[in-house]
Amino acid sequence: MISWDNFEYFVAPAALCWIAGAVLSVRQATRSRAALWTTVAGTLIFAVFIAGLWIMLSRPPLRTMGETRLWYSFFLSISGLITYWRWRYRWVLPFTTLLALVFCMINILKPEIHDQSLMPALQSPWFIPHVTVYMFSYSVLGCSFILSCIGLYRHKPEYLDTLDQLVYVGLAFLTLGMLSGAVWAKDAWGNYWSWDPKETWAAITWFGYLLYVHLRLMSGVSHRKLYWILILSFLTLQICWYGVNYLPSAQGSVHVYSQA
Amino acid sequence: MKHLDIISIGVSVFLLFAVQYIAGGFPVTFFSFPLNIILVLLWLLALWVLYKDYRHTRFCRFLLSLRTTVITFVMFILLCLVIGLVPQHSAMMPMGEGGTFWERLGIHEMTTSWPFLFILLLLQSHLAMITFRGIRNRKGIRWRFLTSHLGLWLALLGGFWGSADTRMYRVPVYKEQPGRMAYAADGRVHYLDYELELLRFEVDYYDNGMPSTYQADVAVDGQEVILKVNEPHSIRFGEDLYLTGYDMHAGDEIRYCVLQVVRQPWKYVQLTGIIMMLLSAVALFVKGPIKRGKDDQLG
Incomplete structure (x- = not known):
């Protein structure tokens, strides 16, 4: 039976594959097929755990913070792989692997309450698309964050073209997540938008990325400014995702489920 | 400049x-x-x-x-x-x-x-x-x-x-007592132009005692509608009825539930x-x- 108790037994082989893929990709100047397949293997092992947990819980594992971290690690490995294969950045897999493993470690060291109950407000057809679309978007924007940090350290003009690609994909999924949330909120609470703290931080994040997209259409904007906007937007995204739970403004937020 | x-x-x-x-x-x-x-x-x-x-x-x-x-x-x-x-x-x-x-x-x-x-x-x-x-x-x-x-x-x-x-009202709806009284957030009373009565209320629980699903069968001017969380009922253009809560301490015999009326003609x-x-x-x-x-x- 797959459960959180044997999470380590899945993370360990997945981590080995991911690390092997990262090392292989860095060592070779061209695209490495070996890196591709080892990373895919790691992701598949991880997928088996998610699928098993889903069956075991008899509900989608998307509710607690621990469960969303699981999806984040999963999508991060996929986004990293796409970025590596599509734009041939040798250094991207080490970073996405590191980030994915950090989130796995948090789940091992600080497991949340993993019960089987799903409160009635979360029982909706919107639940799965809303959360998975967001997690995928976060992972793509995570890649843009890594690339921006590197660009700030050593700028190359082609980084901005790659960032455009990543941000357009990330923003598209961010929009899908936000709007599926709005439609769901109308069904659940009666309003599309009510400036709940989580919604407010989602809006800040969304406008941050929109700001980048529009600044890219202007001429004469310094690359440092663009990198900083992506870095700051990714930080507001972290506040939106889990940081709001610790903000004084979020006491009484309708979006806090994990303390149930 | x-x-x-x-x-x-x-x-x-x-x-x-x-x-x-x-x-x-x-x-x-x-x-x-x-x-x-x-x-x-x-x-x-x-x-x-x-x-x-x-x-x-x-x-x-x-x-x-x-x-x-x-x-x-x-x-x-x-x-x-x-x-x-x-x-x-x-x-x-x-x-x-x-x-x-x-x-x-x-x-x-x-x-x-x-x-x-x-x-x-x-x-x-x-x-x-x-x-x-x-x-x-x-x-x-x-x-x-x-x-x-x-x-x-x-x-x-x-x-x-x-x-x-946009108007939002809370409406306590009781069994065997059809009513029209609704309350705005500031406590002001508003009378609905239709009557609400609770017919049946069903709750299922998880093993740990948390409610898993609940639904209310409510009569709107005598016509029965089923309300669940995430499944509001449309009363008319721009006006919907939501199930938001119920008599949680009553055990098996639930006597009332709380509905929310949302009027939002611009929602379209x-x-x-x-x-x-x-x-x-x-x-x-x-x-x-x-x-x-x-x-x-x-x-």
Whole structure:
């Protein structure tokens, strides 16, 4: 039976594959097929755990913070792989692997309450698309964050073209997540938008990325400014995702489920 | 002067904070139907005339420029940071008179404050103007531009102008006692023009005692409807009935449930905007970034 108790037994082989893929990709100047397949293997092992947990819980594992971290690690490995294969950045897999493993470690060291109950407000057809679309978007924007940090350290003009690609994909999924949330909120609470703290931080994040997209259409904007906007937007995204739970403004937020 | 646009917007926001300090929050409910519809039409007409006949004036160029997009976004983000960091009072329960310096600036009721509404109005005016231009001139991925910008404009417009027409009431509904009494958030009683009675209430529990699902069979003027969480019932155009709570301490014999009546006639405008934005998000993913150099003038 797959459960959180044997999470380590899945993370360990997945981590080995991911690390092997990262090392292989860095060592070779061209695209490495070996890196591709080892990373895919790691992701598949991880997928088996998610699928098993889903069956075991008899509900989608998307509710607690621990469960969303699981999806984040999963999508991060996929986004990293796409970025590596599509734009041939040798250094991207080490970073996405590191980030994915950090989130796995948090789940091992600080497991949340993993019960089987799903409160009635979360029982909706919107639940799965809303959360998975967001997690995928976060992972793509995570890649843009890594690339921006590197660009700030050593700028190359082609980084901005790659960032455009990543941000357009990330923003598209961010929009899908936000709007599926709005439609769901109308069904659940009666309003599309009510400036709940989580919604407010989602809006800040969304406008941050929109700001980048529009600044890219202007001429004469310094690359440092663009990198900083992506870095700051990714930080507001972290506040939106889990940081709001610790903000004084979020006491009484309708979006806090994990303390149930 | 190069930075006249930034200075004008900054000074306007500053002055509106002063208005907020002196006069308190914006009188949202004053702009209810039909005043909001009339104002929307006049506003659109004014923007259209401005676009058609005064395109080369400074003000029109300002409303069309990409710099305005950027400045408006930054201002909007800054004001949203206040909402995100400072606890907000419910929009239905304003603070009233008095308070500290910061409270009087409206930091606890930012979404109904003068500066915030001004930035939203500026953003909507800007969106309307670039949509006019986009319909006529834009080349390239024109339909993506139009669905995304028109969609956002409609979603904002529905929320902004429709908020004065939005009403929410809580209704306790009892078994064997048909009633019409509903309560607004400020405690005021409102009488519905239909009668509600609880017929049956069913709850299922998980092993740990948490409710897993519940549903209420309610008679609306004698006609039976089933209400569940996430499944509201539409009473009429713009008015829906939601199940929000029940008699949780009653054990097996539940005597009442709490419904919420939401009147939001502008929700269809918002939904249209949201659907357009969803389509444009798909297009954003499929078509990817704009090729540089071709569309630069038209962002």
